[in-house]
Amino acid sequence: MKLVLTEEQRELRATVRSFLAAASPLPAVRQAAESETGYDPEVYRRLTGELGLAGLIVPQEFGGAGAGYAELAVVLEETGAALLPGPFLATTLAAILLTEVGEKELLPGIAAGTTIATVVLDGDRAPNGVEADVIVVPRDTGVQISLSASRTPLATLDLTRRQALVEPGGWRFVDSSETAVARARDLFAVAVAAEQLGVMRASLDAIVAYSKIRVAFGRFIGSYQGVKHKLADMHCKLEQAESIVRYAAWAADEAPGELPVAAALAQAYVGRACFEVTRDHLLLHGGIGFTWEHDAHLYYRRAKADEVLLGPPRIHRTRLADLLEL
Template structure:
C-alpha cells in the first residue's frame, strides 16, 4: 500500500491545478455561478474533452483513460479547491455508475463530454438536474436513464452547484446489478471525499495566509496563541482527512473487500472535518468572512452542501459501525 502520490499523479495534479487557475479562477467562478447556465460550458468542454477527465476511470475499450480512482481523487481534490461550478462531479458520478454496470451506450458521450449526465441521489434535489441530458435513476439494483421530462431549478445553499427537482418516471433500463450499484455508491463516497479534501485544504491555506497579514493591536493575528491552536487543529484535520482519502482511493483500486468500510469512514470523517474547517476559517476571518465579496463563505457553503450530499454524517457512522460489527 502506498498512500503517497506517485510522480505521475503529482504531474496530473499540477496540470489540473494550472488549468483551473487559468481557466476558472475564483473571480471567474463568481461570474459563472451568476450566469444563466451557472457555469462556463467552454471550461467544462475543455475539462472533459481536451483533458479527458470525465472518462478518467472509464476503461480504454469504452473511450476512457483507464486510470484508477486514485487519479480521480487527485483531480477532484483540485476541482474542489477551485470551487469549480458546473456538472463535473455529477458527470463523474454518472461515469462511475455506468462503468460499474458495464454500459457501452451512454459512456462514450459522457466520456467525451458531449453528454451531461447525473445520478438522482434524491428525487427532490437532483445534482445539476436542470442542465443534464440524462438522469440516471437507481431503483434497487436497476438503473434507468431518463431523458427530458419536467425539470424545476431550485434555490440552493451552494451557489456554485445547482440542483433541480425532476420527474423521474419511465426511461430505459441501462443495467441491473445490486452488487454494481452498491460498489458505485461506495465509489461516490470516495469521489466526494476527495472533493471535500480539496475544499478543506483551500480553506486552511486561505486562513493561514490571512493570519499572516491581518494585524490587530499591532501584531499579526497568527501570532496569538488562540489562533495558533485553532490553525493547528485545522491542520490536524487536514492530515487525517488526506490519509483517509488516499486509503479509500487505494481500496477502490486495489482492495474491493476494504472499500465499503473505507468509503463509510471517508464520509463519516472527511465531510465533517471539511465543514468544521470551513466554519473555523470563516470565523477567523472575522466580519469580512461573512461578506458577499469574500470567498470564505463560498467555501463554507460548498462544505456544508457536500457534507449532506450523500446523507448526514450519522448515516455513514452507523454504516461503518455495522461493517466493523461494533
C-alpha cells in the first residue's frame, strides 16, 4: 500500500488547483451561487472539456480517461477546497454508478462533458437535480434512469450546491447485480470523503493565515495557547482524514475486498471531522466569522451538507461496526 501521491498525481493536483484558483476563486463562487443557474456553466465546460475531468474514471472505450480512484480523489479534494459550485460531484457520482452497472449509452456524453447527470441519494432528492440532463436512481439489482423526470428546486443549507425533489416519470431500468450497486455506493463514500478532505484543508489553511494577522489585546491571536491547541486539534483531524481517504482510494483501485470497510470508515470519520474543523474555523474567526459577507459560513454549510449527503454518520458507524464483527 502506498498512500503518498505519485508525481503524476501531484501534477494533476497542481493543474486542477491552478485552474480553480484562476477560474473559480471564492468571489466568483459567491457570484455563481447567487446566479439563476447556481453555477458558472463556462467554468464547468472548461473543467469537463479542457481538463476532461468528467470522464476521469470513465473507461477509455467510452471516451473517458480510465483513471483510478486515487486520481479522482485528488481532483475532488481540489474542487472541495475551492467550494466549486455546480454539478461536478453529482455527475461524477452518476458516472461511478453507470460504470459499475455496465450502462453504456450515457457514459460517452458524460465523458465528453456534454451530459450532466445526477444520482438520487436521499429518498427522492438529488444534488443538482434541476441542472441534470439525466437522473439515475440506484436500486438493489440495478439502476433506474430517466431523462424526463420532473424536478422541483429545494431550499438548501449549502448555497453552492443546489438540490431538487425528483418525481417519478419516464424511467427505464438497467439490470445489474447487488454486488455492482453495493460497490458503487462504497465508491460514492470515497468520492464524497475526498471532497470533504479538501473542505477541511482549505478551512484550516484559512484560519491559520488569519491567526497570523489578527491582533487581539496587542497580540496575534495565533500566539494564544487556546488558539494554538485548537489549531493543533484541527490539524490532527486533517492528517487522520487524509490517511483514511488515501487508504479508501487505494482500496477502490487495488483491494476491492477492503473497500466496504474503508468506505464506511471514510464516511464515519471524515464527515464528522470535516464539520468539526469548519465549525472551529468559523468560531476562531470571532464575530466576523458569523457575518454573511465572510466566507467561513460557506465552508460550514458545505461541510454540514456533505456530512449527511450519504446519510448521517451514525449509519456509517453502524455499518463499520457490523463489517468489523464479520
